[in-house]
């Protein structure tokens with residue numbers, strides 16, 4: 349792509365690596381930003397610097413926020429004994445948009461995957477087991493994606509919690525096969541949560 | 548989207564407005580950047596600031612570069628009497644990737660559009676006519692997209708050049724109906740250029 353000057357080429361290459369973008373959409377996005385550089389490019393760069401400084405991963409649950417312990421973990425109201433386990437923060441946000449869940453979350457940071465060589469120690473699974481043992485938890489809701497890796501991970505966690513007194517449930521009705529939470533509308537997530545079944 | 552902290556929400560909203568991104572892919576991209584903030588987010592913000600400072604639109608042709616007159620306009624070698632007229636800089640880059648064109652460009656900055664209320668004075672058409680009159684041009688190659696607006700614009704420019712001694716040609720074979728240049732592979736563009744016909 350040597351047709352653009354080095355600075356611009358460099359920016360396009362960085363943008364092209366973002367999930368959901370490729371070389372073509374990165375070129376379009378960068379040209380759009382250059383055309384409106386005072387209005388868009390400088391403010392966007394500033395917003396990125398701001399987030400680079402302020403963003404934190406919650407030490408308890410893995411949620412993204414601006415404090416070491418996220419607002420949900422810090423809120424007494426959310427301490428109802430339920431923990432909803434999700435793969436990533438986008439799924440947590442999708443659940444929150446659904447406004448159907450009043451407990452806390454646990455963000456695994458991915459799924460177990462033999463193919464990608466991801467084991468339990470690569471995810472936040474040990475920390476989940478700690479929380480279950482110490483946080484007065486009575487229900488763990490497995491809100492993992494309906495993919496093979498998501499369900500393998502759900503089964504692994506359920507096994508680890510066998511013999512404890514914690515109820516292990518999973519989202520049921522409404523999550524399509526192969527579906528990812530973050531693609532679903534809020535009503536679907538809400539219905540799936542209400543119809544959750546024992547795992 | 549009140550589930551993310553203000554700074555992060557703000558960044559997601561800005562990213563979601565970029566062409567090719569939407570709210571969902573913006574959330575994914577921002578989470579990805581936050582997870583690797585030292586490695587990706589800060590360098591990306593820096594690259595944006597750099598481009599915001601250095602980027603210029605060529606005063607002659609509308610190409611994007613880091614100088615007031617772009618490298619192509621400044622190069623004696625490219626002054627072969629041909630001007631290739633494109634809608635936007637992404638199309639210019641697509642032509643350059645094709646390595647089939649040795650002349651200069653003229654970037655209109657869009658197309659005529661009755662619907663969007665875009666007239667000739669909103670594009671770089673007056674400047675094109677100036678260049679044709681003063682730059683020793685013998686051929687204007689209309690490399691506009693094969694859309695209704697693209698072809699309307701091509702006809703308008705051809706009309707303006709009637710009565711001059713400049714040959715007006717257009718890309719022919721290989722550009723699919725409704726096709727946009729920036730989507731085509733390099734070979735297709737090269738073939739279309741070689742087979743250009745009188746307009």
Ligand SMILES: [Zn+2]
Nearest residue numbers: 406409418421
């Ligand atoms: Zn938390």
Ligand SMILES: [Zn+2]
Nearest residue numbers: 605608617620
């Ligand atoms: Zn130029």
